[in-house]
Amino acid sequence: xxxxxxxxxxxxxxxxxxxxxxxxxxxxxxxxxxxxxxxxxxxxxxxxxxxxxxxxxxxxxxxxxxxxxxxxxxxxxxxxxxxxxxxxxxxxxxxxxxxxxxxxxxxxxxxxxxxxxxxxxxxxxxxxxxxxxxxxxxxxxxxxxxxxxxxxxxxxxxxxxxxxxxxxxxxxxxxxxxxxxxxxxxxxxxxxxxxxxxxxxxxxxxxxxxxxxxxxxxxxxxxxxxxxxxxxx
Numbered sequence: 001x002x003x004x005x006x007x008x009x010x011x012x013x014x015x016x017x018x019x020x021x022x023x024x025x026x027x028x029x030x031x032x033x034x035x036x037x038x039x040x041x042x043x044x045x046x047x048x049x050x051x052x053x054x055x056x057x058x059x060x061x062x063x064x065x066x067x068x069x070x071x072x073x074x075x076x077x078x079x080x081x082x083x084x085x086x087x088x089x090x091x092x093x094x095x096x097x098x099x100x101x102x103x104x105x106x107x108x109x110x111x112x113x114x115x116x117x118x119x120x121x122x123x124x125x126x127x128x129x130x131x132x133x134x135x136x137x138x139x140x141x142x143x144x145x146x147x148x149x150x151x152x153x154x155x156x157x158x159x160x161x162x163x164x165x166x167x168x169x170x171x172x173x174x175x176x177x178x179x180x181x182x183x184x185x186x187x188x189x190x191x192x193x194x195x196x197x198x199x200x201x202x203x204x205x206x207x208x209x210x211x212x213x214x215x216x217x218x219x220x221x222x223x224x225x226x227x228x229x230x231x232x233x
Contacts, residue, residue: 001021001022001052002019002020002021002022002045002048002049002052003019003020003022004017004018004019004020005017005018005020005059005106006018007061007099007102007103007106008102008106009098009099009102010098010099010101010102010105011098016061016062016063016065016069016099017061017062017065017069017070018059018060018061018062018103018106019040019044019045019048019059019060019062020048020057020058020059020110021045021048021049021051021052021057021058021059022052022057023052023053023054023055023056023057025055027055027056027057027111027115028055028056028232028233029056029057029111029115029116029117029118029139029228029232029233030056030057030058030059030107030108030110030111030115030116030117030118030232031048031051031056031057031058031059031117031118031119031120031228031232032058032059032060032061032100032103032104032107032117032118032119032120032138033047033048033051033058033059033060033119033120033121033125034060034061034063034100034119034120034121034122034124034125034126034128034129034132035060035061035062035063035064035121035122035124035125036075036084036122036123036124036125036203037073037084037085037087037088037123037124038071038072038073038074038075038080038084039062039064039068039070039071039072039073039084040060040061040062040070040072041072041073041074042072042207043206043207043208043209044060044122044207045060046207046208047060047120047207048060054225056228056232057107057110057111059103059106059107061099061100061102061103063091063096063099063100063128064087064091065099066092066095067087067090067091068087071087074209075203075206075209075210075211076209076210076211088124091124093127093128093131096128097128097131097132097135097136100119100128100132100136101132101135101136104117104119104132104136104137104138116139116140116231116232116233117138117139117232118138118139118140118141118142118228118231118232119132119133119138119140119141119142120141120142120143120144120224120228121142121143121144121146122144122145122203122205122206123144123145123146123147123173123202123203124147125143125144125146126143126144126145126146126147126149126165126166127143127146127147127148127149127152128146129141129142129143129146130143130146130149130152130163130165131152131155133158133159133161133163134152134155134156134157134158134159135155135158137160137161138161139161139231139232140161140162140163140164140227140228140231140232141161141162141163141164142163142164142165142166142224142227142228143163143164143165143166144166144205144220145166145167145168145171145173145174145202145203145204145205146165146174147173147174148174148178149165149174149178149182150174150177150178150179150181150182150185153181153182153185153186156185156186156189156192159189159191159192160191161191161231162191162192162193162227162230162231163189163191163192163193164192164193164194164195164223164224164227165182165186165192165193165194165195166195166197166205166220166223166224167179167182167194167195167196167197168196168197168200168201168202168204168216169196169197169198169199169200170198170199170200170201171200171201171202172201172202173202174202179196182194193227195220195223197216197219197220200213200216201213204216204217204220205217205220205221
């Protein structure tokens with residue numbers, strides 16, 4: 001069962017929409033799916049539905065609501081890809097993390113009884129998942145091909161709960177030097193796990209579309225499912 005709900009901002013300045021997929025029966029925990037630069041599009045909603053099928057309450061907040069509420073773009077359409085890059089350039093990431101925090105609070109309220117909440121993000125969402133791990137009380141955080149995490153390593157002291165990062169080694173948005181910096185900065189952190197994917201590029205775990213690399217996507221998703229089962233329930 002899926003629906004749209006309204007989530008109030010942390011500072012009470014407004015509200016935004018979140019797609020919600022509910023499991024049958026009592027949720028084992030909640031998973032927040034953090035969008036790419038393409039909005040809460042069919043691929044992101046399908047990821048929520050997939051988590052609900054695994055027994056999790058799943059929410060995907062519309063993080064671009066201050067720019068263009070409800071935007072849904074297709075990575076395989078060049079004009080829409082350019083439009084997405086333009087939105088990313090205007091997007092306030094700090095505000096986005098606060099909106100994710102508000103969504104975590106909303107998920108906890110829906111769960112009740114101290115239920116755990118994790119986050120999983122892709123592309124821009126992968127970066128935001130790392131920021132969520134350093135700045136909020138998310139119970140577990142997963143990032144797929146997060147961009148610019150090497151520039152956020154000064155925040156790693158804020159990581160108090162488990163983090164999993166999926167790193168495609170042929171990511172044309174994340175240089176080998178940036179990947180090396182991530183390994184050097186995070187490999188010895190007791191809460192962080194890194195997985196590399198040789199030959200894979202950005203977007204390899206898309207739900208569908210030309211960027212998807214099926215075998216590696218299934219491997220990464222299985223690792224994420226195992227990680228959430230261990231750390232969320």
